[in-house]
Amino acid sequence: MAKISQFKRRQQRVRSKLRKRGLSKPRLSIHRTSRHIYAQVIDDAEGKTVAAASTIDKASKVKTGADSKAAADVGKRVAEAAKKAGVKEVIFDRGGFLYHGRVKALADAAREGGLEF
Numbered sequence: 001m002a003k004i005s006q007f008k009r010r011q012q013r014v015r016s017k018l019r020k021r022g023l024s025k026p027r028l029s030i031h032r033t034s035r036h037i038y039a040q041v042i043d044d045a046e047g048k049t050v051a052a053a054s055t056i057d058k059a060s061k062v063k064t065g066a067d068s069k070a071a072a073d074v075g076k077r078v079a080e081a082a083k084k085a086g087v088k089e090v091i092f093d094r095g096g097f098l099y100h101g102r103v104k105a106l107a108d109a110a111r112e113g114g115l116e117f
Contacts, residue, residue: 008096011096018091018093025090025091027044027090027092028041028078028090029093030093031095032097034066036064036066037071038052039054040053041090051082053078055070055074061073068101070102071105072105074106075108075112076113078115079112079114079115080113083114092117
């Protein structure tokens with residue numbers, strides 16, 4: 001029997017709780033690495049990405065996503081892109097990442113940008 005990592009178990013637990021809340025709203029999914037941070041608004045009913053932003057984009061003002069300042073920039077840009085697509089309310093999917101540091105900075109900036117969750 002294969003052993004599942006603690007991160008994967010936490011990721012499965014978070015996603016299953018989101019599914020129980022319902023898929024009526026799109027979800028703001030976060031992924032972070034040691035160098036970059038990515039965010040995308042996904043409409044699970046249609047299976048399409050509505051809006052996305054990351055530190056790799058050319059519109060990014062920072063060169064690396066390894067700090068909270070870069071995460072806040074990504075949060076603002078994903079909120080702007082979601083508003084252009086007509087999305088106002090989302091469900092926050094932090095994946096297996098703890099709500100702390102860069103993930104929290106991105107979420108706070110997305111709230112300031114106009115997304116409600």
